[in-house]
Amino acid sequence: MNIDAILQNSKPLALLDADLLAHNYSVMSGSLDVATCKTLSALFDERQWFRNEVRMEKHGFGRGRYRYFAYPLPAAIQQLREGFYAQLAPLANLWAERLGLATRWPPTLDEFLASNHNAGQTKATPLMLDYGPGDYNCLHQDKYGECYFPFQVLILLSQSGTDFRGGELMLVENQPRKQSRGQVVPLTQGQAVIFPNSVGLVPTANGFRRSRLRHGVSEILTGYRRSLGLIFHDAL
Ligand SMILES: O=C(O)CCC(=O)C(=O)O
Numbered sequence: 001m002n003i004d005a006i007l008q009n010s011k012p013l014a015l016l017d018a019d020l021l022a023h024n025y026s027v028m029s030g031s032l033d034v035a036t037c038k039t040l041s042a043l044f045d046e047r048q049w050f051r052n053e054v055r056m057e058k059h060g061f062g063r064g065r066y067r068y069f070a071y072p073l074p075a076a077i078q079q080l081r082e083g084f085y086a087q088l089a090p091l092a093n094l095w096a097e098r099l100g101l102a103t104r105w106p107p108t109l110d111e112f113l114a115s116n117h118n119a120g121q122t123k124a125t126p127l128m129l130d131y132g133p134g135d136y137n138c139l140h141q142d143k144y145g146e147c148y149f150p151f152q153v154l155i156l157l158s159q160s161g162t163d164f165r166g167g168e169l170m171l172v173e174n175q176p177r178k179q180s181r182g183q184v185v186p187l188t189q190g191q192a193v194i195f196p197n198s199v200g201l202v203p204t205a206n207g208f209r210r211s212r213l214r215h216g217v218s219e220i221l222t223g224y225r226r227s228l229g230l231i232f233h234d235a236l
């Protein structure tokens with residue numbers, strides 16, 4: 001498995017920020033190779049790595065299923081979560097400043113999770129999603145308590161067009177008194193995308209305005225799709 005390839009080739013912060021301001025997402029320049037995607041994807045079938053399974057139709061979340069990893073996380077998942085957190089924490093702080101928020105995020109995931117645990121958020125949130133024909137993921141936000149990190153990362157583990165068709169990652173932005181803006185995020189196997197999990201920033205003439213962002217996955221038309229979601233805050 002080569003996890004470094006996706007962490008090392010990441011974009012400079014300024015470019016990442018510019019992408020997020022313009023599009024609400026940024027696709028990282030590095031990616032996981034196919035063999036690594038397959039190895040990670042196979043974790044889904046090893047139940048010992050997971051604390052529970054959610055059947056989406058049961059909760060009105062869509063159709064399909066996902067599993068939350070349990071602590072201790074598999075080494076590769078831990079490495080990705082720590083690596084992306086460290087890259088994104090300075091950006092989270094820049095965004096908080098622009099929003100006039102007092103919250104600041106510490107430089108390491110360890111320190112951030114210590115504050116989560118003090119707030120009673122102790123359950124691991126990285127997850128693996130598994131979709132088959134007809135499955136989809138309704139528009140939603142991933143907040144699991146008072147402590148939260150403003151960005152999350154999604155890695156596509158299957159190959160669009162080969163393993164599955166349809167199943168596009170979607171983002172929808174809402175601003176007061178405006179119609180909703182919908183976007184499809186173009187992803188190939190092994191690519192990682194960063195997006196805000198709830199609040200977007202829209203540049204204005206004299207600063208920034210916040211928007212409400214939700215994400216989801218359109219219906220899988222044929223085949224099977226697996227993805228890895230890296231959420232940085234823990235759950236209650
Ligand atoms: O499967 C996807 O592309 C989206 C998964 C998701 O909702 C998440 O990682 O938070």
Ligand SMILES: [Fe+2]
Binds near residue numbers: 141215229
């Ligand atoms: Fe999500």
